[in-house]
Amino acid sequence: MKRLVTMTINERTRDVAIAPHHTLLEVLRDDLGLRGAVEGCGVGVCGSCTVLIDDRPVSSCLMLATNAEGRTITTIEGVSRDGEFSPVQRAFLEQQAFQCGFCTPGMIMAVEGLLRANSKPGEAEIRDYLSGNLCRCGTYSAVIAAVRSVVAHRQPPATRDAASVGEPGLTATSSDQ
Amino acid sequence: MSVIGIDAPRVDGPAKVTGAAQYTADIVLPGMLHAKVLRSTMPHARLVRVDASAAEREFGVVTLTRDDLAGMDPFYGVVVKDQPIVAIDRVLFAGDVIAVVAAEARDIAEEALDLIEVEYEPLPAVTDSVAAMAEGAPVLHAARRTPQVTFSDMKSIHFQTDSNVCSTYHVERGDIQAGFDASDELFEDVYSLPMIQHGHIEPHASIAYWEPSGKLVIHTATQNPSVIRTQLADLFNLPETSVRVIVPYVGGGYGAKTYPKLEPIVAALSRKARRPVSLVISREEVFMTAVRHPAQVRIKTGVRRDGTLVARRVEAIYDTGAYADIGPRTAKNGGYSAGGPYRIENQDLTSYCVYTNKPPSGAFRGFGVPQVCWAYESQMDDIARRLRMDPVEIRRRNLIQENDLFITGDRLVSVGLEKCLDQVTKAIGWRGIESTRPIETGRLGFVRGLGIAVMIKSTMTPSNSAASVRLNADGSATLLTSSVEIGQGPHTSLAQIVAEAIGLPLERVSVTFPDTDFTPYDQSTSSSRTIFSMGHAARQAGIQIRDQLLEIASDQFEVAVDDLEIVDGVIRAKGAPTQSLTIPQAFAAHFGAAVGSLFGAFDYQTTGGLDPDTGKGSASAFWFLSAAGAEVEVDTRTGKIRVLHAVTSVDVGKAVNPRQCRLQNEGSMLTALGSTLFEEMLFDNGQPVNASFLDYMLPSMEDFPDTFTSMLVETPHPEGPHGAKGMGEAAVGPVAPAIGNAVANALGGVRLRALPLRPERVLDALTRRGVE
Numbered sequence: 001m002k003r004l005v006t007m008t009i010n011e012r013t014r015d016v017a018i019a020p021h022h023t024l025l026e027v028l029r030d031d032l033g034l035r036g037a038v039e040g041c042g043v044g045v046c047g048s049c050t051v052l053i054d055d056r057p058v059s060s061c062l063m064l065a066t067n068a069e070g071r072t073i074t075t076i077e078g079v080s081r082d083g084e085f086s087p088v089q090r091a092f093l094e095q096q097a098f099q100c101g102f103c104t105p106g107m108i109m110a111v112e113g114l115l116r117a118n119s120k121p122g123e124a125e126i127r128d129y130l131s132g133n134l135c136r137c138g139t140y141s142a143v144i145a146a147v148r149s150v151v152a153h154r155q156p157p158a159t160r161d162a163a164s165v166g167e168p169g170l171t172a173t174s175s176d177q
Numbered sequence: 178m179s180v181i182g183i184d185a186p187r188v189d190g191p192a193k194v195t196g197a198a199q200y201t202a203d204i205v206l207p208g209m210l211h212a213k214v215l216r217s218t219m220p221h222a223r224l225v226r227v228d229a230s231a232a233e234r235e236f237g238v239v240t241l242t243r244d245d246l247a248g249m250d251p252f253y254g255v256v257v258k259d260q261p262i263v264a265i266d267r268v269l270f271a272g273d274v275i276a277v278v279a280a281e282a283r284d285i286a287e288e289a290l291d292l293i294e295v296e297y298e299p300l301p302a303v304t305d306s307v308a309a310m311a312e313g314a315p316v317l318h319a320a321r322r323t324p325q326v327t328f329s330d331m332k333s334i335h336f337q338t339d340s341n342v343c344s345t346y347h348v349e350r351g352d353i354q355a356g357f358d359a360s361d362e363l364f365e366d367v368y369s370l371p372m373i374q375h376g377h378i379e380p381h382a383s384i385a386y387w388e389p390s391g392k393l394v395i396h397t398a399t400q401n402p403s404v405i406r407t408q409l410a411d412l413f414n415l416p417e418t419s420v421r422v423i424v425p426y427v428g429g430g431y432g433a434k435t436y437p438k439l440e441p442i443v444a445a446l447s448r449k450a451r452r453p454v455s456l457v458i459s460r461e462e463v464f465m466t467a468v469r470h471p472a473q474v475r476i477k478t479g480v481r482r483d484g485t486l487v488a489r490r491v492e493a494i495y496d497t498g499a500y501a502d503i504g505p506r507t508a509k510n511g512g513y514s515a516g517g518p519y520r521i522e523n524q525d526l527t528s529y530c531v532y533t534n535k536p537p538s539g540a541f542r543g544f545g546v547p548q549v550c551w552a553y554e555s556q557m558d559d560i561a562r563r564l565r566m567d568p569v570e571i572r573r574r575n576l577i578q579e580n581d582l583f584i585t586g587d588r589l590v591s592v593g594l595e596k597c598l599d600q601v602t603k604a605i606g607w608r609g610i611e612s613t614r615p616i617e618t619g620r621l622g623f624v625r626g627l628g629i630a631v632m633i634k635s636t637m638t639p640s641n642s643a644a645s646v647r648l649n650a651d652g653s654a655t656l657l658t659s660s661v662e663i664g665q666g667p668h669t670s671l672a673q674i675v676a677e678a679i680g681l682p683l684e685r686v687s688v689t690f691p692d693t694d695f696t697p698y699d700q701s702t703s704s705s706r707t708i709f710s711m712g713h714a715a716r717q718a719g720i721q722i723r724d725q726l727l728e729i730a731s732d733q734f735e736v737a738v739d740d741l742e743i744v745d746g747v748i749r750a751k752g753a754p755t756q757s758l759t760i761p762q763a764f765a766a767h768f769g770a771a772v773g774s775l776f777g778a779f780d781y782q783t784t785g786g787l788d789p790d791t792g793k794g795s796a797s798a799f800w801f802l803s804a805a806g807a808e809v810e811v812d813t814r815t816g817k818i819r820v821l822h823a824v825t826s827v828d829v830g831k832a833v834n835p836r837q838c839r840l841q842n843e844g845s846m847l848t849a850l851g852s853t854l855f856e857e858m859l860f861d862n863g864q865p866v867n868a869s870f871l872d873y874m875l876p877s878m879e880d881f882p883d884t885f886t887s888m889l890v891e892t893p894h895p896e897g898p899h900g901a902k903g904m905g906e907a908a909v910g911p912v913a914p915a916i917g918n919a920v921a922n923a924l925g926g927v928r929l930r931a932l933p934l935r936p937e938r939v940l941d942a943l944t945r946r947g948v949e
Contacts, residue, residue, distance in 0.1 A: 034196075036195070038202065038203075038379070040378040042460055045870040077196055079195075085191075085194065089195065096190070099840060100377075100379070100664030101193030102379040103428075104196075108194060127878040128878075130878045133877075135378070136377055136429050136847075136875060138840075138843040138846060139844070140878050141843060142840060
C-alpha cells in the first residue's frame with residue numbers, strides 16, 4: 001500500500017506515492033528516476049548514496065522515504081543550474097577529482113554539505129567531513145584539491161588577496177578569468 | 178601540436194560530475210524482472226534437496242535451480258570448467274549460489290527466496306590452503322575439465338587432478354643447492370597475506386534478455402566483454418555472433434569484474450523467464466563473488482657478505498577458494514615473479530594454486546605479485562640489516578638492468594627501475610644506512626621510520642586487442658573498441674592516441690563503449706594492458722586512415738605522400754602550407770561529395786608463452802617496474818601505525834596523459850595502504866564474519882597520509898604506442914613492504930611477516946622482542 005508523501009526535491013515540491021518500507025534511495029532511483037545517487041554498501045558507510053536533506057548530507061540508503069515528509073532534498077541532479085556546472089562540479093572537473101565516477105555524485109553532495117556548513121574548511125576539516133565517502137580508485141588527493149579550489153575561489157578579492165588564501169603554494173585555477 | 182603527454186581533460190567528466198553517467202544498475206528495460214540469489218549457508222555440503230516449487234507458485238516469480246539446467250553442461254570457467262551456474266550436487270563455500278529468483282520487484286524476489294527449501298548433508302570443509310594440500314584432505318574437485326577455448330598462456334600450467342592442488346608452476350635456473358652452499362648467509366622465512374576484497378564501490382551487476390531470434394543480449398559490469406561472449410556462447414551452445422555483450426560505465430573493478438561473475442546466472446534465468454532479468458548484488462554478496470588470493474610464501478635466500486644475492490628458492494601457495502577462476506594464471510605470474518627485480522644466478526621458484534572451501538579468489542590489482550613482493554622485499558631489508566648495509570644500496574647492487582635475461586628467458590627492455598628508486602629515495606629523504614634507524618619524535622612512545630621497496634610485474638601474454646577507427650566526412654572520428662571505461666580513462670587516452678595518429682584535433686575523436694555486436698575483440702581491460710595493447714591497435718588503425726588521406730591529397734597536389742602531413746585536421750604539404758585540403762575536401766575529392774567513411778582496423782597480438790616443462794620462454798610483452806617509499810609513525814603503547822608519507826614511482830614508458838597516470842597510481846597506493854594496515858576477510862569455520870563495509874573497512878580520507886606522492890619515470894618501450902607501457906597495477910606491490918620496512922626500521926628491526934599490520938601484531942612483536 002503506497003502513501004502520498006509531500007517533499008521538495010531539487011526545488012520542486014511534489015507529492016510522491018511511496019511504499020512505506022522503501023528507502024529514500026529506492027524512491028529517488030526507482031520511482032523518480034533520479035539515478036545519480038547509487039547504492040554501494042546499503043549500510044550507510046560508503047557515502048555513494050549521499051543526498052542533502054535540508055542542506056545536510058544524509059545516506060539515502062538508510063533513510064525511509066516516508067521520513068522525508070516536508071523535507072527539502074537536493075540530489076546531484078539538482079546541483080547544476082540552467083545547464084551550468086556548480087562551482088563544486090567545476091572544481092571536480094578542473095582537478096579531475098574522479099576516476100570510475102561511481103562515488104562521485106555522493107562525494108560532490110558531501111562537499112556541497114561541507115561548504116554549506118563551513119565556508120572555509122581547512123585540510124583537517126575536509127578530511128574529517130569527507131571520511132564517510134569512500135573512493136576505491138584513490139582519488140582523495142584530487143577531491144581535497146577540488147574543495148580547496150572552491151574555497152579559494154569563494155574569497156571576495158576586495159577583502160582578501162587570493163594568493164594568501166588556503167595553503168602555501170596553492171594556485172587558484174583560472175577558468176573563471 | 179602533439180596531444181600525447183598532455184593532461185587532456187577527461188571526456189567522461191561532465192557525465193560523472195552530474196550523476197548522468199550510466200552504470201549497469203541504472204539500466205531499466207521494458208518488462209525487466211529483478212533477481213535475488215539464495216546462497217549456501219554451509220562451506221561444504223551435498224545438496225540433498227532444492228525445492229523451489231513454493232516460490233515458483235507466487236505470482237510473477239520465476240526461479241532458477243539445478244532442475245532448470247538439465248540437458249545442458251552447466252559448468253563454466255576460463256581455465257577450468259569447475260563452476261556451475263547454480264549449485265548442482267554440492268555447495269563448495271558459504272555463499273555459493275544455490276538458486277535465483279526473479280520477480281517484478283526486488284522485495285518480492287527477496288521474500289520468495291524464503292520459500293525455497295534446501296536440505297544439506299554437511300561434508301568436511303577445508304578452509305586453509307596448507308591443510309588442503311595435506312594428504313587425507315577432502316578433495317573438492319576430482320577432475321580438471323578445461324574449456325574448449327582458453328588462453329594460450331595456460332599451456333604453461335601443470336594441472337593436477339588427484340588433490341586440491343589445482344595447478345602448479347615451476348621455473349629454475351642455475352643450481353640452487355650450489356648457490357646456497359656458496360652463500361655466506363642464509364635467510365629463510367615464511368610470509369603470509371590474508372584474503373582481501375577489491376572494494377569496487379559499484380557492486381557486480383548484469384542484465385540479460387533473449388531476443389526472439391534466439392540471440393542473447395547482456396548489459397554487464399565486466400572488464401572483459403569479449404571473454405564473456407566466448408564463455409556464454411560456450412555455455413548456451415551459441416555462435417558468438419548470437420551473444421551480444423554491452424558494457425556501460427563500470428564503477429571500479431580492480432580485477433573483481435574479470436571473467437564470468439553474474440552473467441551466466443542472468444542469462445539462464447532470463448531464458449526461462451522470457452523477460453529481461455536484472456541482478457544487482459548486495460555488498461555482502463560482493464565479498465562472496467571475488468576476492469584476492471590469500472597466500473603463504475616460503476622464501477629462502479643466500480647472499481654473499483658483500484650483499485650479492487646468490488640463490489633464492491620460493492614456494493608460494495595461493496588459496497584460490499572453491500573455484501579456479503583465473504587462479505592458475507595468478508599463481509603462475511606470482512611464481513615467476515617471486516625472485517623479484519634482481520639478478521640472482523640460482524633460483525628455484527614454485528607456485529601452487531590450491532582449492533579450499535572459501536569464496537573464489539581471482540584477479541586482483543597486482544595479480545599474484547603483491548603476495549611475493551611482500552615476502553622478497555621484506556626479507557631484503559632483513560638481509561641488509563644483518564649485513565649492516567644500506568637497504569637502497571643492496572638493492573642497487575642486485576637490480577636487473579636493461580637487456581638482462583629474466584628467469585623466464587625474457588630479454589628485459591625499458592628498465593627504468595633505478596630511476597624509480599632514485600625518485601623515491603629522494604622524495605622520502607632517504608640518507609643511506611642512517612635512515613634505517615628509528616626517528617625520535619620527542620613524544621613518549623611514538624617512533625618513526627622510513628622504508629623503501631621495489632617490484633617487477635608482467636602483463637598477460639600472448640594477448641589480442643583489435644581496434645577499428647572510422648573517419649567521418651566532417652573530419653570527426655570514432656574509435657570502436659572493447660576496452661572498458663572503468664575509471665582509468667581510456668575514452669580520453671585512446672582518443673589522444675587516435676587523434677595523434679591521424680592528425681586530428683583531440684575533440685574530434687570519440688571512443689565507444691564496448692558492444693560486441695560492433696566493437697572488435699579485446700582480451701581484457703586488466704593486466705595494465707589497455708594503453709599498451711589497445712593503444713597500439715588504435716594507433717595503427719589511425720595510421721591507416723592517415724595514410725588513406727595522404728594518398729588522396731597526394732593525387733590532388735601531385736606531391737609525394739612523404740612530403741605531406743596532417744595537422745589539426747588539415748592535410749598539407751610540408752613546408753608549403755599554401756597547398757592544403759580539409760578532410761571534407763579530401764572526402765569530396767575521393768567520393769565525389771563530402772560523404773562516406775574511411776576505415777582503419779588493426780589487430781595487435783603480443784606473442785610469447787612459456788614451455789610447460791621448463792616454465793621458460795617469453796612470459797610478458799612488457800615488464801613494469803616500480804618503487805615505493807614510506808614514512809610511518811608507530812605508537813609503541815598501542816601498536817597503531819600511521820603512514821605519514823607514501824611515495825611511489827612507476828616506469829610508465831611514456832605517459833599519454835600524465836595526470837591520469839598519477840591519479841590511477843594513487844589508486845594502487847591507496848589499495849595497498851588498506852591491505853597493509855587493516856584489510857582482511859575473516860572466517861570462522863568457513864563462515865565469513867566481516868563481509869560488510871561495517872566490519873571490513875576501506876581506507877577513507879582519514880587514513881590518507883599527509884603526503885601521498887605519485888611519480889612517473891619514462892623509459893620508452895619499443896613496442897608501446899609512443900613508448901607507453903602499462904602502469905595501472907604497478908604500485909600495489911611495493912607499498913606494503915615499504916610500509917613494513919618502515920615499521921621495522923622504526924622498531925629497531927622488529928619484523929612483522931603477516932599482513933595486515935594490525936596493532937595487536939605490532940604489540941605482540943614488541944613483547945616477543947622484550948622477552949628475547
